[in-house]
Each structure stands twice: as structure tokens, then as C-alpha cells.
Amino acid sequence: MxxxxxxxxxxxxxxxAVAAWTVxxxxxxxxxxGYVVYGLLLSLVxxxxxxxxxxxxxxxxxxxVTGVLLIGAAARLRGAEATAREGLTGLTRLFxxxxxxxxxxxxxxxxxxxxxxxxxLAPQSMQSLPETGLGNPVTAxxxxxxxxxxxxxxxxxxxxxxxxxxxAADRFWGGGPGEARAERPEPTLAFFAQVLVxxxxxxxxxxxxxxxxxxxxxxxxxxxxxxxxxxxMMARLTEAPQTxxxxxxxxxxxxxxxxxxxxxxxxxVAGGYFAYPPGLAKPLILFIETFMTFTIAxxxxxxxxxxxxxxxxx
Amino acid sequence: xxxxxxAGLVGAALVGLGLYGVIADPQLLRKILAFNLxxxxxxxxxxxxxRKGAAAGLxxxxxxxxxxxxxxxxxxxxSAIAVALTLRLSEETGATTLPPDALxxxxxEGADAE
Numbered sequence: 262m263x264x265x266x267x268x269x270x271x272x273x274x275x276x277x278a279v280a281a282w283t284v285x286x287x288x289x290x291x292x293x294x295g296y297v298v299y300g301l302l303l304s305l306v307x308x309x310x311x312x313x314x315x316x317x318x319x320x321x322x323x324x325x326v327t328g329v330l331l332i333g334a335a336a337r338l339r340g341a342e343a344t345a346r347e348g349l350t351g352l353t354r355l356f357x358x359x360x361x362x363x364x365x366x367x368x369x370x371x372x373x374x375x376x377x378x379x380x381x382l383a384p385q386s387m388q389s390l391p392e393t394g395l396g397n398p399v400t401a402x403x404x405x406x407x408x409x410x411x412x413x414x415x416x417x418x419x420x421x422x423x424x425x426x427x428x429a430a431d432r433f434w435g436g437g438p439g440e441a442r443a444e445r446p447e448p449t450l451a452f453f454a455q456v457l458v459x460x461x462x463x464x465x466x467x468x469x470x471x472x473x474x475x476x477x478x479x480x481x482x483x484x485x486x487x488x489x490x491x492x493x494m495m496a497r498l499t500e501a502p503q504t505x506x507x508x509x510x511x512x513x514x515x516x517x518x519x520x521x522x523x524x525x526x527x528x529x530v531a532g533g534y535f536a537y538p539p540g541l542a543k544p545l546i547l548f549i550e551t552f553m554t555f556t557i558a559x560x561x562x563x564x565x566x567x568x569x570x571x572x573x574x575x
Numbered sequence: 576x577x578x579x580x581x582a583g584l585v586g587a588a589l590v591g592l593g594l595y596g597v598i599a600d601p602q603l604l605r606k607i608l609a610f611n612l613x614x615x616x617x618x619x620x621x622x623x624x625x626r627k628g629a630a631a632g633l634x635x636x637x638x639x640x641x642x643x644x645x646x647x648x649x650x651x652x653x654s655a656i657a658v659a660l661t662l663r664l665s666e667e668t669g670a671t672t673l674p675p676d677a678l679x680x681x682x683x684e685g686a687d688a689e
Contacts, residue, residue: 365591381628
């Protein structure tokens with residue numbers, strides 16, 4: 262047995278054990294902390310599948326930003342949690358477990374029956390790669406070959422923000438989410454934010470920029486930038502903007518709007534919706550990605566901040 | 576057994592675990608966690624499809640990878656809405672679970688009739 266296989270098996274057991282903890286842990290807060298650890302371990306699995314772009318996304322969004330969101334929620338629900346714990350009888354649980362085992366077993370059988378070499382679009386995506394001017398085929402799929410998908414996904418993110426904001430109480434409508442800026446921020450958090458955030462912004466911009474040729478891109482870079490903004494808001498060095506602010510709403514739609522404008526322009530200039538004119542593909546892709554990274558950063562941070570909880574200032 | 580198959584089996588197990596959590600745990604926050612477990616399990620199974628599509632000098636097919644990246648972001652957006660709903664429910668009613676028979680009651684007879 263090779264060392265790598267032993268590591269893989271160990272990693273598989275670890276991922277499974279931490280996942281089981283998030284389902285069976287006694288308290289919601291402990292389960293949520295388990296989930297963050299699980300996300301980081303899962304990104305290691307993605308690296309073992311040679312999907313570094315996915316690993317970065319899982320670490321930044323699946324574990325990081327989702328983790329902040331869930332831990333914040335778990336902390337606020339901590340007191341209220343004890344309400345209904347009894348729920349189902351042992352027999353029902355056993356029945357459910359049996360059915361879930363059946364589903365997992367069927368999936369496992371499918372996994373084992375997959376042919377060693379599956380159908381693939383890798384040759385096609387490599388073939389057209391020079392025309393896009395990019396070096397990272399995953400970025401090419403996201404922004405060039407399947408750009409319509411990616412644009413619609415940005416729209417989904419905007420809709421999610423609309424959904425979250427709609428849950429504000431009437432008197433808070435248009436106000437800012439989260440805590441107000443503190444007169445005296447907690448020193449440890451403030452220090453942390455002042456030291457980490459400048460470095461983190463550099464890392465975020467770097468991850469976005471290298472995404473054209475190396476693993477990285479708009480999602481991963483945008484998530485890191487969002488995390489930096491969240492840290493500053495958590496340290497209460499600044500407060501989340503009012504949701505009625507014009508610049509905020511413009512920032513939320515800038516990415517999809519630019520994407521859509523370039524896509525529609527492609528119909529006139531390049532002979533097809535979401536087509537790029539030859540030779541101009543790389544600059545156009547970077548132009549779109551710049552706006553997308555910015556919008557993703559603002560959107561993710563706003564989704565974590567939640568619905569408005571401060572009364573609007575006129 | 577290759578590391579790809581192993582990862583796929585972990586994905587299958589995660590779907591099973593998550594499904595159990597979604598059905599059996601009454602706490603809404605735990606349901607959201609479990610739902611995310613199902614999601615990442617599905618992504619892993621899709622990930623081994625990508626790995627098995629290794630060709631043209633790439634270690635994995637980029638198309639499923641890009642779709643998984645999209646999926647992770649959309650899963651986060653869904654979680655954000657679910658968390659916001661859960662927190663609002665808890666603010667309004669103080670409950671962190673849904674009453675089990677709320678759907679079985681005729682309309683007009685709210686959950687607070689008990």
C-alpha cells in the first residue's frame with residue numbers, strides 16, 4: 262500500500278467522522294464548528310482529485326464564508342435551542358437510517374460501476390483555449406464556453422440578496438444590517454482586522470488575477486475580499502452600509518450588468534450572444550471578471566450580514 | 576482502489592448522512608448543515624466524474640469542475656436565505672424548529688392554537 266493511498270484512506274475516514282459529528286453533535290454550535298472543519302478537510306479531498314480551483318472555492322466559500330454565516334446563526338440561536346429535542350421515536354429513526362443507507366448504498370454502487378475512463382470534454386476545452394487567451398481551462402469554461410450559466414448565477418446571487426433583505430422587519434427596511442460602528446472597538450478584533458485585512462486584500466486580488474492562467478478566479482478572489490470586509494465589520498471598525506444606499510445596489514448588479522452588456526454586444530460584434538470578438542477575448546474576459554469579483558465580494562458579504570437590523574437614517 | 580473512487584464513496588456516504596440529518600433532526604439550523612452535507616456529497620460524486628474524464632493533458636475534465644464551483648456558490652446563497660428565515664422565525668416565535676403537524680392543520684388554525 263502506497264503512502265498516498267494510506268493518506269487518502271485516512272482523509273476519507275476523517276471527512277466522514279467530522280461529517281457524522283455535524284449531524285450527531287449534541288449542540289448546534291458544536292455541530293457548526295464541526296462543519297467548518299469538515300469544509301477545510303473536504304478541500305483537501307478536492308486537491309487529491311486534482312481539482313485545485315474547486316478546492317480553493319470549497320475552502321473560501323463552502324467552508325469560510327458559509328462557516329461565518331452559520332456560526333453567527335448558531336450563536337444567536339444558542340439560547341433558544343432547547344425547545345423540541347424529543348421528536349422521533351427510536352423505531353422511526355432506525356427506519357429513516359435504513360432508507361438513507363439505501364440511498365448511500367445505491368450511490369456507492371454507481372460510483373463503483375463507473376467506467377475507468379468516462380466521457381470528457383477536456384480535449385474540446387483545451388482545443389479552443391488559445392482563442393480565449395486564457396491558460397486555465399476551468400476559468401475558460403466559466404467565463405467563455407459556459408458564460409451564460411455564470412451570468413445567470415450572478416443573477417441568482419442578486420435574487421438571494423433580495424430574498425434576505427425582504428426578511429427585514431418593516432421599521433428596519435432600508436437600514437443597515439448587523440451592528441453599528443463601535444465608538445471603542447474591541448481591541449483584539451480591531452488589531453486583527455488592521456493587520457490581516459491589508460494582506461488579505463492583496464491575496465484576494467492576486468487569486469483573482471492569476472485565475473486567468475493558474476487555479477483561482479473571480480469566485481475565489483471575490484470570496485477572500487468579502488471575508489476581509491466581513492472581518493472589518495465584525496471588528497466594528499466600520500458598519501455595514503444602509504441597504505437603501507445607491508452605491509451598494511449599483512455594486513450588487515455591476516457584475517451581471519457588465520456581463521450581460523458584453524454578452525449582448527457580442528451578438529452585434531462577434532456574431533453570437535456571449536461570443537467574444539477574436540483577439541479581444543482576453544481583455545474582455547478580464548474586464549468582466551474585474552466587475553464580477555467586485556460584485557461577488559459585495560454580494561457574499563451582504564448575504565453574511567443578513568437582513569437590515571438598524572433603523573434607516575435619513 | 577484509486578483515490579478518485581475513494582472520494583466518490585465518501586461522497587455517497589455524505590449524501591446518506593446528510594439525508595438522515597435533514598429528515599431526523601428537528602432543529603432548522605441542523606437541517607441546513609445536513610443539507611449542505613448532501614450538497615457537498617453530490618459535488619464529490621460529480622468530482623470523480625471530472626477526474627475520470629482526465630484527457631488532453633489535463634488531470635480532470637474542466638467542465639464538471641466549473642459546474643461544481645458554480646454549485647458551491649449557489650449552495651451558499653441558498654444557505655444564506657435559509658439562515659435568514661430561521662433567524663426570523665426564532666425572532667418572531669422564539670422557536671428553532673417547525674411544529675411537526677403545522678402542515679396537517681386546516682388553514683386559519685395557526686400553530687399557536689395548541
